Amino acid sequence: METLEFQAEARQLLQLMVHSIYSNKDIFLRELISNASDALDKLRHAALVDGLEADTSDLHIELVVDADARTLTVRDNGIGMTREEVVQLIGTIAKSGTAELLRKLKESGADSRELIGQFGVGFYSTFMVADRVSLVTRKAGTHDATKWESDGTGTYTIDTVVGAEVGTTVTLHLRPADEQDALYDYTDEWKIRQIVKQYSDFIAFPIRMGDSVLNSMKALWARPRSEVSDEEYKEFYRHVSHDWNDPLEIIQMKAEGTFEYEALLFIPSRAPFDLFQRDGRRGLQLYVKRVFIADDSTELMPDYLRFVKGVVDAADLSLNISREILQQDRHIQMIRRRLVKKVLSTVKDLMTNDAEKYATFWREFGRAVKEGLLAGDDNQRAILDIASFATTVGAEPTTLADYVGRMKEGQDAIYFMTGESRAQVENSPHMEAFQAQGYEVLLLTDPVDEIWVDQITEYDGTKLQSIARGAVDLPTDTPAEPEKEQELTPLLTYLTEALGEHVKQVRLTHRLTTSPACLVSDADDMTPTLEKMYRAMGQ
Ligand code: ADP
Ligand code: MG
Numbered sequence: 001m002e003t004l005e006f007q008a009e010a011r012q013l014l015q016l017m018v019h020s021i022y023s024n025k026d027i028f029l030r031e032l033i034s035n036a037s038d039a040l041d042k043l044r045h046a047a048l049v050d051g052l053e054a055d056t057s058d059l060h061i062e063l064v065v066d067a068d069a070r071t072l073t074v075r076d077n078g079i080g081m082t083r084e085e086v087v088q089l090i091g092t093i094a095k096s097g098t099a100e101l102l103r104k105l106k107e108s109g110a111d112s113r114e115l116i117g118q119f120g121v122g123f124y125s126t127f128m129v130a131d132r133v134s135l136v137t138r139k140a141g142t143h144d145a146t147k148w149e150s151d152g153t154g155t156y157t158i159d160t161v162v163g164a165e166v167g168t169t170v171t172l173h174l175r176p177a178d179e180q181d182a183l184y185d186y187t188d189e190w191k192i193r194q195i196v197k198q199y200s201d202f203i204a205f206p207i208r209m210g211d212s213v214l215n216s217m218k219a220l221w222a223r224p225r226s227e228v229s230d231e232e233y234k235e236f237y238r239h240v241s242h243d244w245n246d247p248l249e250i251i252q253m254k255a256e257g258t259f260e261y262e263a264l265l266f267i268p269s270r271a272p273f274d275l276f277q278r279d280g281r282r283g284l285q286l287y288v289k290r291v292f293i294a295d296d297s298t299e300l301m302p303d304y305l306r307f308v309k310g311v312v313d314a315a316d317l318s319l320n321i322s323r324e325i326l327q328q329d330r331h332i333q334m335i336r337r338r339l340v341k342k343v344l345s346t347v348k349d350l351m352t353n354d355a356e357k358y359a360t361f362w363r364e365f366g367r368a369v370k371e372g373l374l375a376g377d378d379n380q381r382a383i384l385d386i387a388s389f390a391t392t393v394g395a396e397p398t399t400l401a402d403y404v405g406r407m408k409e410g411q412d413a414i415y416f417m418t419g420e421s422r423a424q425v426e427n428s429p430h431m432e433a434f435q436a437q438g439y440e441v442l443l444l445t446d447p448v449d450e451i452w453v454d455q456i457t458e459y460d461g462t463k464l465q466s467i468a469r470g471a472v473d474l475p476t477d478t479p480a481e482p483e484k485e486q487e488l489t490p491l492l493t494y495l496t497e498a499l500g501e502h503v504k505q506v507r508l509t510h511r512l513t514t515s516p517a518c519l520v521s522d523a524d525d526m527t528p529t530l531e532k533m534y535r536a537m538g539q
Helices: 008-018 027-049 083-091 098-107 112-119 122-128 189-200 230-241 323-328 330-353 355-374 380-386 400-406 422-426 431-436 447-455 482-502 528-536
Strands: 002-005 061-066 071-076 130-138 145-150 155-161 167-174 207-209 247-255 261-268 284-288 291-297 309-314 388-391 413-418 442-444 462-466
Touching (some): 027 071, 027 230, 027 291, 083 155, 261 330, 261 355, 309 330, 323 330, 355 380, 380 400, 388 400, 413 447
Parallel strands (some): 061 207, 284 309
Antiparallel strands (some): 002 155, 061 071, 247 261
C-alpha cells in the first residue's frame, strides 16, 4: 500500500469541501451517479466501437445503505479505472489555470458556493457528507483492481487488490448524523429515493436500490417540452455540463425527414473559467438512437460557440463512426449548420424579449462569440446583429442597429476606436473632436476586436470607420484655413525632419480641441494596439 499526497490545488478544493458551508449537501449523490453513468456509457461505447470484450448485458448503478455501519455505497459496472487513472483523475485537478483561479476567487472573498459552481468539483463533493471515502475500481479488460481511500485531508492511500468485478464501487463513511436535522440522514432509504428522483431521474441506466429501480430513465431530449419540468431540464443540464448553476436558456430541436435528429442545447448562465484556455472542456454529447457515442463532439459546434452544452441524438449515423469521419460527415455538417442558426436566433429573440438575459449572455460570452466574425462564414451578419459594444453614449453597451438609429444628420459611418481599456480609449486625443461635436464612438477593447474590424468594413450598408486611422472628415468640421496652413508650414517641415523615420507625415488637423498633437495611422495601417500585439508576439 502506498500513501500519496494530493496535488496542492486538489488539497485546497478538498478543504473547501470538508468545511463546506454549501447548504445543499444532497448533490454529492448526483455527482456520484453522474460519474457512474458516464462510466457505463464509456464501457458500452468501448464494447461497441473498439471491440472491447465486456459484458454489457446489464449495465446499471446500484445503491446500498447500511444504517448500522453508517455507510452509503454507489456501485457501477462501467469502464472502471486503472491505478494510474485513479491517481491522475482523483488525486489531481488536471485543468490548467486552476491554481490561479483559486487564488483569484480567494482574494475576491468568493464564498464556497461560488467556487463549487465554477469547478463542478464532482467526486470531491462526497467529503461534504463523509469523513472517509473509499473507492475500489477495476478497469474493463484488466485483471487487478485498485483501492483508493482518503479522509479528504492531505493524503490518500492506494493499493492493488484482487477479486473485484469490473466497474467502480464508492463507499462513503458518513459523518455523524446531525440530530437537529433529519434532512441529512443519508442512510434513510426514503431520503435516497427522493434525491435520485429529484436529480437523476433521466439517467439512462437503471439506478437500483434493493429490488426497485429508482429512476424513470426517460431520455429528456426525446420528450415533448410540455411534459418536462424546468427542474428536470436543469438537472439534466448539470449532468451534461458539469456546471452547478442553472442554464440561461434551453433550446430544443427536432428534425424529421431525410436527416433525423433531436437536440437539447443549453446556454450556460456564466462563462466557465476555462473558456479561453486551450484545454478547456468543450463540445456536445453525441448519441446515435439513444446510444452514447462521444462526450466532447467539437464537430457539432463551431469554436466560437464552444460554451453551448447539450446533447445531439442523430438517427442516421453509424454507431462506430470514427472521429475523423465525423468531421467529414455531411449529416454532421448539416446538423451543425442548423444548430448554429438556432443558437444565434435564440440569442436574437432574447434581445427582443428579455433584455436582461441578453445582457448576461453578451457579458459572459460576447468575447467568444466575436471570434465568429473572423471565421468568414455566412453567419457574420447574424453575429453582428446580436453583438453589442461599449460606447461613449451611456454606460450600457449598444447594438450596431441602435447606433445607426442614433447617427447624426450627415454622419455616414459608424465610428469606433480600438484599444486596451475603456479609460485609455476615452482619454485618447483621437476622441476629442468626436466628443466635442457630439459624435458617438464605439469603444472596442477586447483583443479580438482588433482583428475583426480589419475584416468587416460595413454593417447593413453603413461603413465602419476607425477614428484612429487616416483622415476622418466630420461633417461638422470647420473648413480648412489656407492662411493658417501657410503660416504653420515651417513648423510642420521642422517636425517632419526632427521626427525622421518615426513618422510618415506631420499634418495639420481640425480634430483636436485641447491636445496639441496626436498620432494617427494610415487608413490601411495596423491600429496601434494591433501593432503592439504583434510586437509582443515577436513579429
Ligand atoms: P468530472 O466528472 O467533472 O470529470 P469528477 O470529479 O466527478 O469530475 O470525476 C473525475 C474523473 O474521475 C472523471 O472524469 C472520471 O474520469 C473518473 N471517475 C470518477 N468516477 C468514476 C467511475 N465511477 N467510473 C470510472 N471513472 C470515474
Ligand atoms: Mg463527475
